[in-house]
Amino acid sequence: MTAFLKLLFRNQLAALGAVVLGIIIVAVLLTPVLPLQDPNVTATADRFLKPLAEGHLLGTDHLGRDMLSRLLHGTLLSLGVGVAAALLAALIGSAIGIVAGYVGGRTDNFVMRGVDMLMAFPYILLALAIVAALGPGLMNALIAVAAVNIPFFARNIRGVTVSLAGREFIDAARLSGMSHTRIVLTELLPNVLPVIIIAMSTTIGWMILETAGLSFLGLGSQPPQADLGSMLGEARSALITYPHVSVIPGVMIFLIVMSVNLLGDGLRDALDPRLRSGALSRPRATTLVDRQGEVPEATDDLLAIQELQTQFHVGPRIYRAVGGVSLAVKPGECLGLIGESGSGKSVTALSVMGLVSSPPGVITGGAVRFQGKDLIGARYEALRRMRGDRVAYIFQDPLSTLHPLYRVGDQLAEAIRSHHKVGKDEARKRAVQLFNDVRIPNAQNRIDNYPHEMSGGMRQRVGIAMALANDPDVIIADEPTTALDVTVQAQILSLLNDLRRDRGLAIVFITHDFGVVAQLCDRIAVMYAGRIVEEGPTNAVLERPAHPYTKRLIACVPELGGGRRELAAIRGLPPVVDDLPPGCAFAPRCDKAQPDCKKGEIPLDGAGTRAVRCLYPEADLTRDEEATA
Amino acid sequence: MTALKVENLAKTFQLKKPLFRATPPGVRAVRPMSFDVAAGETLGVVGESGCGKSTLARMLVGLLEPSAGRIEIAGRALDNADPEEFGKLIQYVFQDPTSSLNPRKTIRQIIEAPLKRLYKMPKEKREARISEIFDSVNLREEFLDRYPHEFSGGQAQRIGIARALAANPEIIILDEPVSALDVSVQAQVLNLMEVLKAEFGLTYLFITHDLAVVEAVSDRILVLYFGAVVEVGRADSIFANPRHPYTKLLADSAPVVGRPLTAPEQKGSELPDPLNPPTGCAFAGRCPRATDLCRKTDPVLEKMGDDQFAACHHPL
Ligand SMILES: Nc1ncnc2c1ncn2[C@@H]1O[C@H](COP(=O)(O)OP(=O)(O)OP(=O)(O)O)[C@@H](O)[C@H]1O
Ligand code: SF4
Ligand code: SF4
Ligand SMILES: [Mg+2]
Numbered sequence: 043m044t045a046f047l048k049l050l051f052r053n054q055l056a057a058l059g060a061v062v063l064g065i066i067i068v069a070v071l072l073t074p075v076l077p078l079q080d081p082n083v084t085a086t087a088d089r090f091l092k093p094l095a096e097g098h099l100l101g102t103d104h105l106g107r108d109m110l111s112r113l114l115h116g117t118l119l120s121l122g123v124g125v126a127a128a129l130l131a132a133l134i135g136s137a138i139g140i141v142a143g144y145v146g147g148r149t150d151n152f153v154m155r156g157v158d159m160l161m162a163f164p165y166i167l168l169a170l171a172i173v174a175a176l177g178p179g180l181m182n183a184l185i186a187v188a189a190v191n192i193p194f195f196a197r198n199i200r201g202v203t204v205s206l207a208g209r210e211f212i213d214a215a216r217l218s219g220m221s222h223t224r225i226v227l228t229e230l231l232p233n234v235l236p237v238i239i240i241a242m243s244t245t246i247g248w249m250i251l252e253t254a255g256l257s258f259l260g261l262g263s264q265p266p267q268a269d270l271g272s273m274l275g276e277a278r279s280a281l282i283t284y285p286h287v288s289v290i291p292g293v294m295i296f297l298i299v300m301s302v303n304l305l306g307d308g309l310r311d312a313l314d315p316r317l318r319s320g321a322l323s324r325p326r327a328t329t330l331v332d333r334q335g336e337v338p339e340a341t342d343d344l345l346a347i348q349e350l351q352t353q354f355h356v357g358p359r360i361y362r363a364v365g366g367v368s369l370a371v372k373p374g375e376c377l378g379l380i381g382e383s384g385s386g387k388s389v390t391a392l393s394v395m396g397l398v399s400s401p402p403g404v405i406t407g408g409a410v411r412f413q414g415k416d417l418i419g420a421r422y423e424a425l426r427r428m429r430g431d432r433v434a435y436i437f438q439d440p441l442s443t444l445h446p447l448y449r450v451g452d453q454l455a456e457a458i459r460s461h462h463k464v465g466k467d468e469a470r471k472r473a474v475q476l477f478n479d480v481r482i483p484n485a486q487n488r489i490d491n492y493p494h495e496m497s498g499g500m501r502q503r504v505g506i507a508m509a510l511a512n513d514p515d516v517i518i519a520d521e522p523t524t525a526l527d528v529t530v531q532a533q534i535l536s537l538l539n540d541l542r543r544d545r546g547l548a549i550v551f552i553t554h555d556f557g558v559v560a561q562l563c564d565r566i567a568v569m570y571a572g573r574i575v576e577e578g579p580t581n582a583v584l585e586r587p588a589h590p591y592t593k594r595l596i597a598c599v600p601e602l603g604g605g606r607r608e609l610a611a612i613r614g615l616p617p618v619v620d621d622l623p624p625g626c627a628f629a630p631r632c633d634k635a636q637p638d639c640k641k642g643e644i645p646l647d648g649a650g651t652r653a654v655r656c657l658y659p660e661a662d663l664t665r666d667e668e669a670t671a
Numbered sequence: 672m673t674a675l676k677v678e679n680l681a682k683t684f685q686l687k688k689p690l691f692r693a694t695p696p697g698v699r700a701v702r703p704m705s706f707d708v709a710a711g712e713t714l715g716v717v718g719e720s721g722c723g724k725s726t727l728a729r730m731l732v733g734l735l736e737p738s739a740g741r742i743e744i745a746g747r748a749l750d751n752a753d754p755e756e757f758g759k760l761i762q763y764v765f766q767d768p769t770s771s772l773n774p775r776k777t778i779r780q781i782i783e784a785p786l787k788r789l790y791k792m793p794k795e796k797r798e799a800r801i802s803e804i805f806d807s808v809n810l811r812e813e814f815l816d817r818y819p820h821e822f823s824g825g826q827a828q829r830i831g832i833a834r835a836l837a838a839n840p841e842i843i844i845l846d847e848p849v850s851a852l853d854v855s856v857q858a859q860v861l862n863l864m865e866v867l868k869a870e871f872g873l874t875y876l877f878i879t880h881d882l883a884v885v886e887a888v889s890d891r892i893l894v895l896y897f898g899a900v901v902e903v904g905r906a907d908s909i910f911a912n913p914r915h916p917y918t919k920l921l922a923d924s925a926p927v928v929g930r931p932l933t934a935p936e937q938k939g940s941e942l943p944d945p946l947n948p949p950t951g952c953a954f955a956g957r958c959p960r961a962t963d964l965c966r967k968t969d970p971v972l973e974k975m976g977d978d979q980f981a982a983c984h985h986p987l
Contacts, residue, residue, distance in 0.1 A: 066932055138873040210771035214781075214834065216754040217763055218789030232775040383824075384855040498720065527719040527880060532924040532933075539932050554854060557926030584928055598854045602925045605907045607887055608865070611858035615823055 044668075049312045056308020062301035066294075070118045078111040082266040090284045103273075103287050104280055107266075114267040117294055123262075123269070124185050124250030127459050130188035131249070135195025140234065142196070143203025144226055154200065154528070157193040165190040169252065173261045183262035187252045195241055195658050202237045202482070206230055236313050243306035247299040254295055270295050327426075328396035330404045331419045340414040343370035344548050345394070345433070345516045349408035352386075352393045356402050361620045363389040363570035366408065371516065371548040376539075378559035378580065379552045380595075381569035382616055387552045390569075391518045395429050396420075412516070431461040434514040438521040440505035444493040450504050451477075451489030457511045476507040480537060499530035506534065520552045535562055554600050560584055571627035572619050578652035586661040588654040591628045626656070634658050673743075674842055674874040675708040675731070675761075680740035684728050698728040698945045702899040703740060705844060708842070710745075713868070713875040715889030715906060717882060717921070721945070723898040724878045724893060731876070733757035745841050756788050762835035766847040770826035772819035778830055779815040785838040800837070809832045821833050825856035829863065836867065842874045850881065861888055882910060882925045891978070894918050897943055897953035904979035914981040916958045952984070960985045 051057040079097075085106035093109070094100040100109035142153040160168070166248070172186035206212070215229050256262040256477045257271025265272070266656040270291045277288035329352075352364040370378050381387050392398045394410050394417065410417045413434060417425065437443055445453060454476060455469035464472070470489075477485035480503040493501055502522060509517050519538070521530040539562055541547050551563055559566050559580060566583055568576040568591065576589040587593040597610035614631040623629065625640040632639070639657055646655045649664045682701040702865045708714045714724045718724055729735040731742060733754045742749050765771035772781055782801055786792045792800065805812055808829045818986045819827060828848060835843050845864070850859040865888070868875060879885050885892060889906040894917065902915040910922040943953050952970055954959040962985065 210765040210767060211773040213729075213763070214765065214771050214831075215784065216734065217732060217758045217771070218784035218834070218838065219755045219758050221755075222785060224788075229773055229776075231774070382855060528882065528924040528926075529719065529920060531926070535926070536932055555926060557928055560928040561926050561930065561932040595855060598858045600858075600887045601884045602886060602910060602922065602927055604883070604887060606889070609858035609861055609887060611862060612855040613826070613859070615856075 043213050047314060050308050050417040053308040053311060053469045055304045057310075059301040059304030059306075059308065062297055066117065066298060067121075070114060072671065073114040073118055076114070078114065079108040079451060081107060081108065081111040081115045081268055087475045090280065090287065093286055093290075100290055101286055103277065103654060104284075109287070109290055112268040112273060113270075113290055113630055116270045116273050116291065117298070119180070119263065119267070119269040120250055120254060120257075120271065120295075121298065122181060123187075123253045124246060124418070127184050127187040127191070128242050128246040131191035131197055132238055133189070133508060135192040136199045136234070137239050137355065138192070138196040139199025139201075140203050140230055143200040144207050144222075144625050146204070146207070150200070153196070156416060157196050159505070160190075160193045161197070164660055166252070166255065169256060170259075170261070173256060178264065180257070180263045180267070182510075183253055183256040185502070186256065187249050188219040190252070191245060191249060194245065198241050199234055202234050203230060206233050230275055240310045240313055243309045244303070245306075247302035247306060251295065251299050253520070254320060270298075273456070281637075296504060297481070312586075328400075329393065329398040330400035331396075332404050333419065335407050337409050337416065338355060339410055340416075341370065342414070343411070344413065345550075346370040346411045347390065347394065348411065349573065350390065350393055350405070350410060351407035352389050352398055352405050355400040355404055359620045361618075362572050362622065363619055364393060365619075365622075367569070367572070368408075368572055369550070369567055369574070371550060373515070373546040373548055374542050375565070376549040376551055376563045378563035378566035379550060379569060380554060380559060382555070382595075383614060384619075386619070387569055389522055391435070391520050391550065391552055393418075394518060395433055395435070396422075396425050397429075422493075427461070430457060430509075430514070432514055433510045433516045433518065434509035434512070434518060436502075436505050436509045436519040436522040438524055440498075440501040441493060443505055443508060444501065446493055449490050449492055451491075454489075454504070454508060454511055457508055461512045463468060472511075473507075476510060477504075479541075480504075480507045481533065483509075497533075499526055502526060502530075502534065503537075506537070512543070514547070516548045518550045518552075521554075523554070523558065524555070531558075538562065554595055556584065557601070568595070571617050571622060573627070573655065574646060574653075575628070575655045576653070577646070577648070582652060588652065588659040588661040588663055589628075589656050590632050590634055590658075592659055593660050673707050674710040674712070674745060675876070676743040677707075677731070678705045678743075679703040680705070680730060680742060681726070681738050682723075682730060682735065683738045687736065699944075699948065700898055701730070702897075705740075706900065706903065708874055708876060710841075710874055711868075711872065713877055713887035713889045714740045714892065715892040716876060716878045716895060717880060717885050717892060718895035719880065722895045724895060725846060726898075728763065728846050728878055728896075730759050730878070731844060732763045734763075744865075750810050755789065758785065758840070758842055761839040761844065762838050763843045764828070764831050764835050764843060764845045764848045767832050767851055768824050769819060769822075769900050771831050772827060774819055777816050777818060779855050781819075781830070781913075782815075782834050782837050785834065789838055798967060804833050807836065807870060810861060813903075823856075824852050825860060828852060828860050832864065832867070840873075842876065844878070846878045847880070849884065850879065857884070864888075867973040882921060886910060894921070897945075897948075899953070900980075900982065901954070902979070902981040903972070904917045904981075909979070912979075913981045914975045914979060914986040916960055916987060917954050918981075919987060920957070 069376055088102050088106040089104055091098050091102040093099065094589065096102055096118060098108050100113060102109055103112065126128050138153060142150040157414065162360065168190045169186040169230045172189055173182055176182040176185065212225060212229060215225050253262060254271030258275040260275060263269040268434055273291040274288055281288050347369045350364055350367045354361040354363055367390050369377060379387050389398055393405055405418055451470065451473050454473040458464060458469045473489055474485050477489055481490050482500060482503050496504065523534055535558065538549060542549055553559060563580050565578065566580050567574050570591050576583060576592045583592065584596065587596055594612045598612065600609055612631055617623065623640060625642060626644050627641045629635040636658065644655050644657060646653050648654060652663045654663060680701065681703040683697045683699050685697045716724055726735065728735045733749065733756065783797055786797045786800060802812055808818050810826065810829055822830065834959055849860050852860060867873065876940040877885060877889055886906050890906060892906050892909050893900055894915065896917050902909065902913065902918045909918060913919040913922060943949050943956060949955065951967050952965040955965045970984045972980045972982045975986055976980050
């Protein structure tokens with residue numbers, strides 16, 4: 043709660059809103075006990091007294107009534123009606139939205155068509171029509187304002203409910219024997235409540251304004267009762283001669299609506315989970331760089347990641363997602379990067395082109411060299427020119443790189459044209475060629491599909507075609523086949539394999555599937571808790587793993603043809619990277635751990651092409667090297 | 672003893688009627704299929720995405736009403752699609768462990784629900800039963816008062832299993848229960864399920880697309896293609912001696928250490944379109960053995976050797 047308030051008030055405008063609103067509310071709540079004059083007592087002799095007149099701090103109106111008293115009573119009424127209207131609208135609108143969203147089908151269709159129809163009317167006309175039908179009066183104005191706002195709530199809440207109702211926990215609740223009513227009340231409602239609160243906090247200001255509008259037109263509060271709108275309305279005739287009578291309620295309306303809206307916006311932002319982790323700023327175009335220590339020397343590899351360190355700074359915690367990783371690929375080579383979820387594989391890959399989102403990501407050390415040139419700290423323009431052109435990515439979810447509203451062929455042509463000066467027809471021809479390359483059948487027609495018209499496997503092939511569009515030298519593929527079926531996966535892997543043979547493409551292939559790595563990669567690197575723990579040629583590592591973690595991980599993977607059996611497991615979980623133990627990060631799960639494993643830094647030591655970060659490795663690497671020599 | 676018996680079970684999803692045109696025929700997500708699962712058995716179900724695995728599973732637990740056919744669990748016919756009725760006999764473990772737990776409820780509230788709603792158990796008895804179940808799935812009791820986001824995927828999946836166990840069912844349907852988990856954790860969960868099966872005398876229906884996993888945990892395996900059963904056989908022999916060309920394609924496509932990388936399938940072959948299904952064998956468009964007979968008549972499941980059935984005119 044205090045953390046939430048801190049987040050809320052880091053937004054200074056929201057804090058300002060809260061202060062102003064707080065003062066108004068306190069003043070209004072104290073109204074009954076303050077020594078004020080009766081707001082409705084007229085004294086025609088004292089008409090239109092200026093503010094600061096004796097006995098009338100804010101002067102008097104056209105009937106000689108005390109402005110201060112009327113203002114405070116009027117504010118109380120306006121606020122009360124506004125809040126009541128908001129509650130009513132939220133209650134009814136949310137109920138409609140939740141029921142329509144949960145029941146779905148025809149009911150949903152029917153209800154939502156009705157809501158759409160209501161929303162098509164200008165709301166003030168609708169409110170006027172309602173008041174005209176019910177007759178003027180504050181209560182009826184309240185009902186009218188609530189009614190015109192119901193569709194807004196219904197629509198918003200239905201959207202959220204539909205996405206929640208499709209979640210598996212609702213199915214689970216039904217299988218636990220809960221009735222529909224109970225599911226709506228105990229499973230759905232607590233999850234939509236934050237959305238209702240946000241919707242309310244952003245509309246309540248307007249509802250106060252709308253009520254004031256109706257009163258201003260004489261349709262809301264009736265004389266002598268004061269609310270802000272009717273005060274303004276009555277002062278209309280004396281606007282030029284005695285401006286204070288209309289300026290005072292006008293300023294109050296302005297203050298209320300402004301402070302409520304500022305606070306509401308702040309509340310919305312603070313409740314938004316996307317902002318909770320980061321600052322209130324927008325993500326930067328490239329990852330923030332704050333490099334400490336020496337920058338490593340250039341090598342002659344095509345792409346070299348050197349001593350790379352990438353961290354996430356979240357509040358006081360520092361997550362060392364990548365803690366000094368070195369990797370390199372040559373043309374035509376495929377490097378497999380293996381590791382469990384959270385071991386830092388993706389962050390390593392994204393750091394190469396500065397794609398880690400900042401904040402909270404920061405690159406704090408090392409270098410990434412493409413043909414010897416350091417990319418870390420390079421200017422955004424330079425990086426942008428290389429992204430997709432020299433170094434391309436394939437992501438696990440192809441939808442994340444495809445725009446849903448454009449034809450795939452146009453997107454592909456655009457990708458080509460953004461890096462090369464070619465004509466539209468030329469680009470399209472090249473796009474068809476690429477579709478054929480990635481073996482999309484019937485490329486001529488498929489190119490005019492929208493992403494949603496293609497199956498997952500097809501989309502992934504489009505993602506690969508995008509990556510190949512500009513003949514990159516390096517492709518970084520982050521689990522490109524994990525979500526695919528085995529038959530499609532086999533096709534895509536063989537395609538990538540052909541490409542590196544034919545075009546000399548270098549591939550960094552991130553996965554946690556040893557079968558895939560064994561078939562595609564020349565070398566593999568195993569990551570654990572943000573560091574490389576073992577590296578070497580694929581066959582050597584798979585046959586004689588040297589790090590206890592690699593060995594145990596290989597044993598965990600069931601292989602086809604092994605028959606029914608108990609599977610090997612590694613007990614415990616990988617460590618969280620904001621609080622790594624000294625020494626070997628695997629020690630708490632390792633059978634061979636000795637006291638000295640938990641002391642200082644353990645280097646990545648090796649002989650020839652292999653290396654391991656372990657004091658008591660499973661295989662003797664020097665012997666291994668002699669055997670192959 | 673038969674724990675689950677399915678006869679001619681089918682599901683067709685009706686499409687919306689477009690304005691000014693006739694109603695389209697609907698998507699046949701599950702075509703009439705029949706199979707049995709013996710008590711204490713683990714039946715694996717494999718197939719590619721979209722082949723109807725989850726539709727089948729949702730019908731079996733009563734979350735979806737079948738279009739035709741009947742379901743019999745432990746000798747009782749259940750075809751009214753009422754999860755409250757099904758819940759005591761058959762339960763479901765979901766693919767995504769975190770999305771299957773309500774983020775705003777404590778673990779205790781989640782596990783209590785079946786005891787309270789299905790069995791109307793009083794408080795003291797519930798407490799005792801929950802600690803018993805939690806012990807079985809190797810979770811510490813202090814976790815009970817925490818919220819789902821505080822757990823790792825493997826722990827969350829064990830909570831999901833605990834909830835299923837709380838309903839004291841005869842059968843548990845496991846829908847890709849480990850595909851969202853890391854390999855090191857995957858094995859922990861699979862081994863735990865094996866122990867629980869013996870402890871509580873359960874029967875499993877294990878749905879997955881990972882052939883190696885399904886082979887390691889199942890007694891028999893059912894291969895689905897395009898909403899129909901194309902082959903059934905013993906887990907230890909079906910991938911080594913497939914009779915249906917599709918089963919062989921699956922087995923050949925699985926990445927295996929030490930096997931060179933080849934694309935087992937011809938380039939350019941396309942999957943059948945559910946809105947416009949082909950006549951005859953649905954696999955004909957991808958099958959190297961397809962003949963005119965295949966394109967005309969749909970093959971039916973036939974016995975081929977001991978314990979093995981395949982639906983193919985020209986079996987391997
Ligand atoms: N935006 C972020 N904010 C804070 N921490 C993050 C963020 N993105 C990643 N991390 C942390 O960085 C670490 C490494 O994450 P990364 O995504 O690289 O793992 P991975 O090996 O690719 O895992 P997976 O197999 O699940 O894809 C994790 O501890 C993760 O929680
Ligand atoms: S360094 Fe020690 S604890 Fe770490 S993997 Fe090697 S033997 Fe195990
Ligand atoms: S029936 Fe014909 S097309 Fe179908 S799988 Fe058998 S051989 Fe292939
Ligand atoms: Mg990742």
